[in-house]
Amino acid sequence: MSQLAPGAGAASGPAPETGTPGSRRASAWRLLLSSPTGAAGLVVLAVLILAAVTARWLAPYGPNDIDVPNALAPPSGRNWLGTDELGRDVFSRVLLAAEVSLQVALVSVAIALVVGVTFGVIAGYAGGWLDLVVMRSADVLFAFPILLLALAIVAIQGPAISSVMIAIGVVYTPIFARVARASTLSLRQEPYVQAARTMGVPTWQILLRHILPGISGPVTVQTSISLAFAILSEAALSFLGLGVQPPNPSWGRMLFDAQGFLASAWWMAVFPGLAILVTVLAFNLVGDAVRDVLDPRQRSMIESRRKR
Amino acid sequence: MSAAPQNAAPASQTASSKVLSSPVLRFLARRLLYTAVVLLGVMVVVFALVQLVPGDPIRIALGTRYTPETYAALQAASGLDRPLPVQFFSYIGSALTGDLGVSFRNGAPVTLLLLERLPATLTLALGGLVVALLIAIPLGTLAALKEGGWADGVVRVLSQIGVSVPDFWMGMLLITLFSTVLGWLPSAGYTPFTQDPAGWLSHLLLPAVTVGLVSGAIMTRYVRAAVLDVAHAGVIRTARSKGLRRAVVLGRHLGRNALVPVLTIAGIQLATLLGGVIVVEVVFAWPGLGRMMFDAVSSRDYPVIQGAVLLIAVIFLLINLIVDLLYAIVDPRIRLA
Numbered sequence: 283m284s285q286l287a288p289g290a291g292a293a294s295g296p297a298p299e300t301g302t303p304g305s306r307r308a309s310a311w312r313l314l315l316s317s318p319t320g321a322a323g324l325v326v327l328a329v330l331i332l333a334a335v336t337a338r339w340l341a342p343y344g345p346n347d348i349d350v351p352n353a354l355a356p357p358s359g360r361n362w363l364g365t366d367e368l369g370r371d372v373f374s375r376v377l378l379a380a381e382v383s384l385q386v387a388l389v390s391v392a393i394a395l396v397v398g399v400t401f402g403v404i405a406g407y408a409g410g411w412l413d414l415v416v417m418r419s420a421d422v423l424f425a426f427p428i429l430l431l432a433l434a435i436v437a438i439q440g441p442a443i444s445s446v447m448i449a450i451g452v453v454y455t456p457i458f459a460r461v462a463r464a465s466t467l468s469l470r471q472e473p474y475v476q477a478a479r480t481m482g483v484p485t486w487q488i489l490l491r492h493i494l495p496g497i498s499g500p501v502t503v504q505t506s507i508s509l510a511f512a513i514l515s516e517a518a519l520s521f522l523g524l525g526v527q528p529p530n531p532s533w534g535r536m537l538f539d540a541q542g543f544l545a546s547a548w549w550m551a552v553f554p555g556l557a558i559l560v561t562v563l564a565f566n567l568v569g570d571a572v573r574d575v576l577d578p579r580q581r582s583m584i585e586s587r588r589k590r
Numbered sequence: 591m592s593a594a595p596q597n598a599a600p601a602s603q604t605a606s607s608k609v610l611s612s613p614v615l616r617f618l619a620r621r622l623l624y625t626a627v628v629l630l631g632v633m634v635v636v637f638a639l640v641q642l643v644p645g646d647p648i649r650i651a652l653g654t655r656y657t658p659e660t661y662a663a664l665q666a667a668s669g670l671d672r673p674l675p676v677q678f679f680s681y682i683g684s685a686l687t688g689d690l691g692v693s694f695r696n697g698a699p700v701t702l703l704l705l706e707r708l709p710a711t712l713t714l715a716l717g718g719l720v721v722a723l724l725i726a727i728p729l730g731t732l733a734a735l736k737e738g739g740w741a742d743g744v745v746r747v748l749s750q751i752g753v754s755v756p757d758f759w760m761g762m763l764l765i766t767l768f769s770t771v772l773g774w775l776p777s778a779g780y781t782p783f784t785q786d787p788a789g790w791l792s793h794l795l796l797p798a799v800t801v802g803l804v805s806g807a808i809m810t811r812y813v814r815a816a817v818l819d820v821a822h823a824g825v826i827r828t829a830r831s832k833g834l835r836r837a838v839v840l841g842r843h844l845g846r847n848a849l850v851p852v853l854t855i856a857g858i859q860l861a862t863l864l865g866g867v868i869v870v871e872v873v874f875a876w877p878g879l880g881r882m883m884f885d886a887v888s889s890r891d892y893p894v895i896q897g898a899v900l901l902i903a904v905i906f907l908l909i910n911l912i913v914d915l916l917y918a919i920v921d922p923r924i925r926l927a
Contacts, residue, residue, distance in 0.1 A: 422631030425903045427865020434899050437887040438643050518869045544766045555759035562754035
């Protein structure tokens, strides 16, 4: 219990050490959809992604269509979620911000995943001093609270979306490295991996054919949870003015701007926040459901519960 | 981040086993060495932050205040004109003696600035932890005792939502309700306890609840897991079969056994909170390290950014070290592993 990832509260305990054999994959999907929360999360995510991709056509107004006479208008048929202090349509801005938010989350988690899994697999498979160096480096990065390190990195790089992607990517890399290493360590001892080694299969082929598919389960769980936290981190950094730069809409910055109008325009503070909550919740629910499916102990529990 | 004992540098194992016979001392030595290694790495990262600034950090920091004189003065004060290895060892040396350089903005010693702000951040983090424990212990225990029931489900959903809420948004909603609409509590600011205890509490309440709600949602899961672990162990069945009353079983047997993991989590959460309160401090105009770091980022005051990051990372490491040691003292399985 002493390996809690800072911020990654949902990742309780060490990651499951075993991967999912390919034969189970089809039933894994069925199980995932059979969990009501997991299915709900997936549906919400699908809708969100669709809305984000088509936002520029769906949005009734441009994100920066200023209409000062109509400023701070409450939600109505004309502006579904009201307007902000410049008369900009809150609904259109929330919708368009979804695109940026998901983009940042996907790119930054992709960075963390590729770098982290690469280092984790190499460290776990090679062992020895390489393992020691990689894992101590991960420990060093773990010593910084996530948002603090991201903030420092953005401060160095200068405020921009690309800085935020790099910053979030860097802070989530050690988590992926740990998850990948732990799974690789146990896989390395598996008879089929040992056999491949004895037969003289090149290392890169073993890594690609046996190790990577084997660790996909825990890595998938970590990916989903990290996406949730990446959305939160992006929102926080944009709130602080270090992420998406105005006038481009972002949920975090919209909330920052809403602070001056808490008494007069509640809709400015409520809807962008709800958008963050729903998105993060959806990723978390899917992550939890995936964990339940991929963790054999939990899985048998779900199955037995269904039979009852 | 705390590490499991097997992560400790193996080199120390052979060296210390000759000198130290007691397993506790050996564990302590290994753990201290490990912390020292990570601390060195932390200092390397913090030092590198300024080196990684694209362009000339002093020039960027000065901005419109740039003149050849201000530039030369700042360069001399910061030592950024010296060769990199010299800078590095001088940084490590000074940092170890508590000298973190001077602020680019006003020339004040960074250590002093940090120490001024630390109490406010500690207050907020501890206040948040208290709120989190008040939420997590009852809800987590309830969920575990009613495992699989509707109460467990409700707690699980609530904790899921709590984990997903952006803390700064929660703060804004609380300000709107309790400050703007009801007018019960101040929306921002800080009063030292020594000046006005009542004002201190009223200013602390909203930010502490903001921090504690999110943290409590995370901790609820750990409390639930901890209580379940104990409940599934033989202790409870034995106590119940002895005919002890339910309240006694819960309080004396379950509570005491579940407390150890919960305290561990509380320690780690406190460490996490110290770094996580940045945004909440900005929302509530709380004069802590987070707010200071936010201002330093805006004004490109790199020594202050470095100092704040280093200080929080060091506190983080220390808390983890203490938690691990406490845990090892309480649970012999850890230190003998």
